[in-house]
Amino acid sequence: MSNTVHDNQHFKKIALFFFAYRSFNEKPDIIAEKYNIQRVHHRLLFFIGNLPGLSINELLTLLEVTKQAVNGPLRQLKDKKYIITDTDESDKRIKRLFLTESGKQLLDELTEVQIEQMESIFNQLGKEHEDSWIKVMEAYAVERPNSKYFFDSL
Amino acid sequence: MSNTVHDNQHFKKIALFFFAYRSFNEKPDIIAEKYNIQRVHHRLLFFIGNLPGLSINELLTLLEVTKQAVNGPLRQLKDKKYIITDTDESDKRIKRLFLTESGKQLLDELTEVQIEQMESIFNQLGKEHEDSWIKVMEAYAVERPNSKYFFDSL
DNA sequence: AAAAAAGGTCAAAAACATTGACATAATTCA
DNA sequence: TGAATTATGTCAATGTTTTTGACCTTTTTT
Numbered sequence A, B: 001m002s003n004t005v006h007d008n009q010h011f012k013k014i015a016l017f018f019f020a021y022r023s024f025n026e027k028p029d030i031i032a033e034k035y036n037i038q039r040v041h042h043r044l045l046f047f048i049g050n051l052p053g054l055s056i057n058e059l060l061t062l063l064e065v066t067k068q069a070v071n072g073p074l075r076q077l078k079d080k081k082y083i084i085t086d087t088d089e090s091d092k093r094i095k096r097l098f099l100t101e102s103g104k105q106l107l108d109e110l111t112e113v114q115i116e117q118m119e120s121i122f123n124q125l126g127k128e129h130e131d132s133w134i135k136v137m138e139a140y141a142v143e144r145p146n147s148k149y150f151f152d153s154l
Numbered sequence C: 001a002a003a004a005a006a007g008g009t010c011a012a013a014a015a016c017a018t019t020g021a022c023a024t025a026a027t028t029c030a
Numbered sequence D: 001t002g003a004a005t006t007a008t009g010t011c012a013a014t015g016t017t018t019t020t021g022a023c024c025t026t027t028t029t030t
Helices: A008-034 A039-050 A056-063 A067-079 A101-125 A127-141 B008-034 B039-050 B056-063 B067-079 B101-125 B127-141
Strands: A083-087 A095-099 B083-087 B095-099
Touching (some): A008 A101, A008 B039, A039 A056, A039 A067, A039 B008, A067 A083, A101 B008, B039 B095
Antiparallel strands (some): A083 A095
16 A cells, blocks of 8 residues: 555544644643743643652653753743752752642643643543544554653553 | 642643654654755645645645745745745736655655554554544644645545 | 762754735735 | 735744753762
8 A cells, every 4th residue: 555645544644633733732822821931831830740759850851852951941930930849858969840839720720721622522522532542642652751651640 | 620730631631642743753853854854844745745736825824824934944845846836827926836756755755654653553453443533633623724625535 | 089860051053933024916806 | 997905925033942062060879
């Protein structure tokens, strides 16, 4: 079976990823703008909020970016009191990252619209579709370093 | 049902989108690098290849960016002979975009790895999962302007 | 004591996208 | 026909995100 530019079946499925990802990020992006932060900050809040006590290195592995890429945004979140850091007891080189109460509130606001959107779709299509979607996305996600932190919990 | 940072079920599903999208783009990004182009160029090739005769404005609507954002990459693709433009017959203001033979070859190479990855996942999980995944992603994608161009074809 | 690891920071550069302004050619509308 | 609109192109300034590379401190491990 050849892979040509005329194969609409495949093209459509590829396009779906592009379009869906945009719709998935659209609303939180608008909310983030109100707080003068960007999608990177949202990601940082997301991972710190869901994996409290995360170290910088663990964060870098999850995001697959350099420390320089998170250093600025992380400092800004700290300045705005959305996150706090705590030195690890047993290894004082390691910083543990946590959300503050206002950080949790902001993350909740950002997350809420994504959950509402998702629940609306899953409620409309049914539980089997939700389970299937999760399985497919998991198959993609397992390639990512440290993504197992998320899959173990479910 | 409250939406808190402790709700692992929701967090996991949100994280899946992030991780899966990265895995989906990883391989074509590496191929693009070999050709000294970036993901933007890949997108342009993708939409022009799948919707031959697309106008600039239609492209801008699909990508949801400004004309300045595509002007550069589009010129580079033209310089590299991956695309050609043709003036519309009935409205000579409009440029129609097409892939050249080498443009089609490049797009095929970029697309191939995404299709292989996707087919591997769907073959492993089964047809029902594929259909469910498509339905969910479509529910996300319908919000996008002009994305109907793709859904009509299936 | 030396090496490695975790984190921080500075600088240069590239990639990506924006707003704003201005221009041309073609089409439509009053 | 003349005016307005549309499609496209380009220049400039700006902002964000991210990268590579270098260098540094502190702490832990060997």
